[in-house]
Amino acid sequence: MPSHARNKLSARQVTTITKPGVYSDGGGLYLRVRPNGRSWQFIGTLKPKGQFRIKGTGGGTKVEMGLGSVSDVGLAKARELAAQMREMLLDGVDPRAERLKTKKADAPGESIITFGKFAIALIDSIEDGFKNPKHRQQWRNTLTTYAQPLFAVPIDKVTTEQILAVLQPIWLSKAETASRLRGRIERVLDAAKVKGLRTGENPARGRGHLDLLLPKRSKTAVKHHPALPFGSVAQFVTDLQGRPAVAARALEFVILTAGRSGEVRGMTWGEVDLGARLWTVPADRMKAGVTHEVPLSDAALKVLTSVHEAGLKPADYVFPAPRSGSLSDMALSQLLKRMGYGHITVHGFRSTFRDWAGETTQFGREEIEMALAHTVASSVERAYRRGRALEKRRELMTAWAEYCFKIPQNT
Template identity: 70%
Template structure:
């Protein structure tokens, strides 16, 4: 029996695609949201699923050329309403009419000024695909909707320095990192509006030579870093962590032993691991600096991989999968620390623990330590010169770090971990 050309989706399917995680519940206790994709209902109607939202759009042809029209958010427009809109567009195309021109005539009667909020949210939707980390997409929206909300109803052409100061002054000293992000993101929104011809003149959110002259100067003490565990306590911490059976515990152990960023370890697949060469190669697409990074694996790190490796797996499978599929979330490791009653430290802080240990307790060169952390060092010429020998030197660094984290005098269950369920 031939498949239906139209009305391929049903209400239950659409509801499943619209489902998003509950921010009040741990992500590892919820089902995974729909993967970013485009779903066809037939007849030119499509549902686009992104981490930032779900929307309907129509694709058709006019005079042999492809046209695409947005139909609105799937949270506001039901499946039946979307089909109704698609049907009207389809009828116009059959009659040789351009639905875009019709839409322009309809909206030309009243053309309200573009507000800051409308332009900002549209801009985020346009640029978010360039963000490697889904968390950054949500942070962009959250910082603007939370702290720049007073600007949302203001025509973007009329945003002034006084408007910017009004949203920054309450948080400039109390939340310096957040305030800096808000300022930078508002500045980018206003710059983009100027490029679009919606603004003119100087950018009132510019920091240097402008807002810095009007906002109070921060003390260096106000700069906050990720809370880190003192390196003298790492061995005791690892002994306690090693007794926990969850896959999140194995992921955290591996993250600590490789001094990697959490996202790099959580997103690792078996295709990136060469057990015989004792090497983990992180592709450029998953690195902060967009440069491929080779991580020499200590015996302790390899032991963790051995305990996590199933009898059968595909190269694209995650090494540390979430209980309900996909990769572990950042929240999974943070929640693990909370369950261990260690709210005083962060996952990212373990990189600082490694850096402090290497700088204070070893004689390794600074460049070797920085390269172990995947920090860019020196010039391109020096990096090319060091490429041949740095890997073996970094093997020594990571082996020494593993010995420090897992000394023989402290209990360690690394070699006897049962595979996490």
């Protein structure tokens, strides 16, 4: 059986391997070394029903694409491009055809400004305003992955029907992504109108327009993350503790702190005060842009001490990737799948915590919402009650940890 492991190559290997050949990084990404240079290649399979398979797993149509030379495309960028290719294949889209469309749309000497050309130029001009590099890349990825059918369309010719054709396939199955995509298309077209490249109403506007044409979904559909019932969390944590990987400890810490995956994966030792039993997440790493203090239970502290080593610096990641940098978001998702929980999400554990706290404890809504880093009350009230609220939240997180580690009952 072929290996499905990813990120097998190191940055040093990419530049120092001299023996000609093809070297797998995993996930369909290959480094091709020739006497006259080295380049990236993606190899995957487009299955009849849009199921992606890496090289060697059989069936479907083979898709092989060059991703550029190593001198032009670094390891991180190559992995990013390969991830985009995999996403297209999963959605039943042939990335070769989409690349051809984009090349035609952006051909030299072309006087027509297409949606794709304008969108990429807009992203380039506004991306410095995104404080989070991940959000910056998400903006680009969302459009290039899902709005590709619009890329060859002249910016002044984009219609409601064309936008619906892009949104409808994912409107219910990928609700959050679809909503973000609609908003980003709307912003691109609004910017084009400001530049004098369009006239009339924006065909991507939601209220009173697309919301009348797209399938209705519940108000919670957009933010829904499949979650584990809180009654099953103790068994899950027991299973999780039997796994020694760093990703397992990171996921355990996510559960015990009710934190967001990105906050935990980007956590550094400089944010932790073991003596005060406190983790302080700086504002620039928080979704709301506000510093968040997380009281640590004994169980959470135990996780930290299990991964702490002598000589670590404040800037070092608490849960580093096997080779370097921070863990990727896929590391925790893949862990869930390996454990047999592919039907839930990492973010869903926040819902698990909320359901447990709201249904089985006497803690107030304020403490629960503050534990989830949700804004409550006014800034004056928050400052006035900060000290007391932190201690109440410490009690809440201690109770949650005790619940997570209770002996699972066979039913």
